[in-house]
Amino acid sequence: MTTGFYWDERCFWHAGGTYALTMPVGGLVQPLAAGGLPESPETKRRLKNLMDVTGLTSDLSVRSADMAARPDLERVHPASYLDRFKEVSDAGGGELGLRTPFSRGGYEIAALSAGLAVQALADVMQGKVENAYALSRPPGHHCLPDWPNGFCLMANIAIAVEAAKARGLAGRVAVLDWDVHHGNGTEHVFYDRDDVLTVSVHQERNYPLDTGDVADRGRSAGEGYNINVPLPPGAGHVAYLEVMDRIVLPALDRFRPDVIVVACGFDAGIYDPIAQMLCTVETFGAMTERVKAAAERLCGGRLVMVHEGGYSEVYVPFCGHRVIEVLSGSARRAEDPMAHTVATRQPNARADAFFSGLIAEMAAEFGF
Structure with a gap:
């Protein structure tokens, strides 16, 4: 097996x-050393260093x-948005949307981030690699065609999917987003389409506050091809794997894609500073095992993972390493440094029963 x-x-x-x-600095609010932006390069750089x-x-x-x-960019983003982005970038940087600051050269870096996803998907579809991981930054799944938000400046996965389809490399594409925040940008791009299945598993009303409801199933030809699984805070290993088994995998089986693309965020991790979920290194490894098996069963193993969020500089590298271990079949290991802490937590039968009942209700609503 070759993993790109x-x-x-x-x-x-x-x-x-x-x-x-969350708030302006000044007065009694002490400035933060990194400027207050949790989307720092360190989670990604430390992942590469660990590897x-x-x-x-x-x-x-x-x-x-x-x-x-x-x-490729204009298949998703209007020329007016791209021109304005380039203009502000060349002038020294700024902010065009919500929580999307960038410095000089930000346009080129965002286009490169999207380019990594485009190339990864193209290479998988052309058989140059069996599966792939794109360490894209800045992330992309919140970006709307003309409105960047949530640290996302270009819609990396949507751009890659549209580029592959334009080149005749893919017909039916499934996008699974397990970032802790709702993948509203990807959903928006494909909401009217039946050739792209979008599935988002996220913390309910974390970000954005007004999207990601179970009832949002797509529109027109796309009705039924958008699935949202909003989970209350506190969902962890057991709940996420039950979502995979009862909703995600049946959805993939029903859709039968040519390729599966995962928006691979690690902010559902137990130590993430801006979410309240309880997933571990083992959770991300187990989810990868399941989606990899689905890809082997449904579409010749064609699987592309594109890095999204995750803000614990210590924990994200180990979650990412485990995903790439599983993706590549490598015997290299980076053991979870916090495993002993997680292992001391007692199983919570009441919580597991609560989440199981909630997931069963959503699965029934989706027809699984």
């Missing part, structure tokens, strides 16, 4: 400048990519 790993040092150089996430130290990188086909071409 797509990354570029320049993506780590994306910067948001001085920015506070180098364990030797996992040497088991992969390591590649970079060109910036996504303007025609």
